[in-house]
Amino acid sequence: MSESGFPSLHLVPKAEGPQSARDFKTDQEVRWCPGCGDYAVLAAVQGFMPELGIKRENTVFVSGIGCSSRFPYYMNTYGVHSIHGRAPAIATGLASARQDLSVWVVTGDGDALSIGGNHLIHALRRNVNLKILLFNNRIYGLTKGQYSPTSELGKITKSTPMGSLDAPFNPLSLAIGAEASFVARTIDSDRQHLQSVLRAAAAHEGTALVEIYQNCNIFNDGAFEALKEPGTRDEALIRLEHGQPIRYGTDLAGGVFRGPDGELFTAPVTADNEADVLVHDAHAASPATAFALSRIADADTLHHTPIGVLRDVRRPVYGELMASQLATAAAHRGPGDLATLLAGNDTWTVD
């Protein structure tokens, strides 16, 4: 991959030779439950990393707490398995101090949206050069099955025997509202799509939020079944591609349209309305359409769930702004001189 393919990595040293997925595997036994969607994501990420063409030692994975947060132990890079919800904050410090690193955050729906919600939204608004992989399984796995901030209203779990009372977050709507410059969604079981989204995220300069629908086969099995079953998935998924009309379904019979009130809606595509199908613009300056797309799915059936890159816009990167202030200060005032600083400009001498 040429340097221009990943502009966000222009300060990261290039690998000297080709790498393989094997280079990114550790000797640690992977300890997720058999059948967990995390295995597929791990394999997809390990398979994708060589594409970046950067030195492996300049890659860092930072995670919080939860099943997905074990991820760094299985990546043969530098890694920190931190504490619940704080990975974006820790990664912000690392990425803003070290522009020569490719920093990835691995988190879950509880970690990122509940206990760590504050750090997530502030990382997004600052546009720190982080790639955040949010594994959303709509349940708390590691604590054995309580409802999460993305669980549907009325969810029956161990802690909500009569159903949960909380309206769920839509992670992508939240991210767009938090001024995110890159927002995408993909699915654990579709390796090709997952890697294509990783590719776009890695290229993005600034914070990239990638929501990965991930199946917890123990506590919330089949949560995304409608998006995976051969019989339903074509109807249920909307595959977004920048510059292409947004169409879905068998034979692309369905499309997304903008109504007279500005709202988006789905409808069968006919000869009459074919020209009106919305063309996806991931680079649109306004987040309005991306926000509308993030909410177009039916909350109950998951029908018409968009996957792919919803939003990808350029904004100054936090670490670069920080470094540029340091350079400006040094250029204007000269590099700091400790003796001068300590003396100040109001001294007296005692003989």
Add this chain to the structure above:
Amino acid sequence: MTSQVDQSEAVDGPDGDESRPGSGDGRPGAAVPAGPAAPGGSPPRRSKPIRRLDRVIIRFAGDSGDGMQLTGDRFTSETASFGNDLSTLPNFPAEIRAPAGTLPGVSSFQLHFADHDILTPGDAPNVLVAMNPAALKANLADLPRGAEIIVNTDEFTKRALTKVGYAADPLADGSLEAYHLHKVPLTTLTLEALKDSGLARKDAERAKNMFALGLLSWMYHRPTRGTETFLRSKFAKKPQIAEANISAFKAGWNFGETTETFAVSYEVPPAKLPAGRYRNISGNLALSYGLIAAAERSGLPLYLGSYPITPASDILHELSRHKNFGVRTFQAEDEIAGIGAALGAAFGGALGVTTTSGPGVALKSETIGLAVSLELPLLIVDIQRGGPSTGLPTKTEQADLLQAMFGRNGEAPVPIVAPATPAECFDAALEAARIAVTYRTPVFLLSDGYLANGSEPWRIPEVDGLPEIDPDFATGPNREDGAFWPYLRDPKTLARPWALPGTPGLEHRIGGIEKQDGTGNISYDPANHDFMVRTRQAKVDGIAVPEVEVDDPSGEARVLVLGWGSTYGPITAAVRRVRADGGEVAQAHLRNLNPFPANLGAVLRSYEKVVVPEMNLGQLALLLRAKYLVDAESYNQVRGLPFKAAQLADVLSAAIGTLDEEDHR
């Protein structure tokens, strides 16, 4: 085990605080002929008698919006450049602009300066400048008889008096007979001086603090050029305001010189401090410089992750001004993110620092525990304030010792360093960084609001003489088979290797889950956990810290007074008083609270009685009793203000007296 003495009872006069060691007091000397001009720009000719004093305590008091802190700062700068030793105590409400003219809205700044070394801002002011009735009422109880009071009579209206509960005008009812009262219409005089300035009345009136400063500068022969330069620079973009302030300042000076209200002025000769180049410095500024110095001496880039909180924010402000040193400052979304970012930067090879106060420490606790587990260098700077909860944000206290010591889940030992004076905050920052980097551990630096905002002269150190800190990064595998084990320790320090991302071959994963000794891989093995817990404790216990020094001039003392942190000033002043009265008392002060100096146990056991004054309910005493089984006797105060020297002297004398009585029984 605790005792309480109301400090107002302990105040015993203008000479009630520390005097020159051995002799001397604060009483005015005989009037002497006008001496040579003070350096730095005071007009040379003096037409009035001058009295020589060895020390003076002045308190400026007014509304929060009256600019009392600025006035105090300027007087301090003038005094520092004159060469007196000095100590300051700013005291202000948490509200930015409390309702005008009310008691809760009173802001004050106390300054003690002398011709000899002094240790505290003073117990009882010799001079009170009261800008309104509230300032008079709030501060009168602290004044000894015979003190001078300068009041702004313009503010003593019926309405203002009623607002603070004065039934009659104290300036007229004889209630201030015991004091030397100077009635000065500061507002009117300021407006008169600025009548040609073109400023609106409201703007002109705001310069009255500079009029007061000018008057006090005349009274105490302070050099004035620095203040004029300061005002021109502060109001560089508003030259009209700058000139107005300077005019008011000069008018105040001339008022003292020409009117009959003030018959004499006072001279406090420069102090004979050790030779060297000096500046005045506050604790927070010294601490900021110490952090920059630690970064320079270690070669590590400084990374501050912080969330604004009183009284620590000034460190964030200061460090953000020094980006040309490569200093990165990150104002985080909350306290947790502040320390998280600092820890993340430390993983990347920065000198990670977070600055906060007690409530922030509570929020950071989990991340401090993570840093203990990751064994990465990290500084946690706690500028303690009154607690619990929000407590007294602008007042001082030292009640976070046990929080720093134990305030985390699990066995999570963290070294603690505590400076004793504002200037010592510089050295403490370097010492904390040395421990953090050498031993790969988070370190607490416990300052407090009194040290943070107080100031004193500081002999500027030579950069080459500052300690060097070696980060000693890992550069290659540490196993014969070419592997790298992130928890393979240095056998001497027990520190683990610090391998930075970007170093080939040293890729490793670390986390908060218990790690296998050596490899750092996840381990739930019972014996390994027991070993790791004990090893982390042993690492902290084994940190090399200087021995505690005991000051016991005669070697005959039976009572030891032991303090830590900002109580150093008042304790030392009290010890001087006791000794001046013929009492024998030994003194020691702790700068390292975890681990304790190796000789501390022996020191404690060599005295019959150990008195531990603290601005908490006995937290150090609790640790001493637990660790050394000594009957340490607590003396406590949590009033948001430092101890007074007289108060502590009484406590020490009483302790000595008790032993003597027991002998005779």
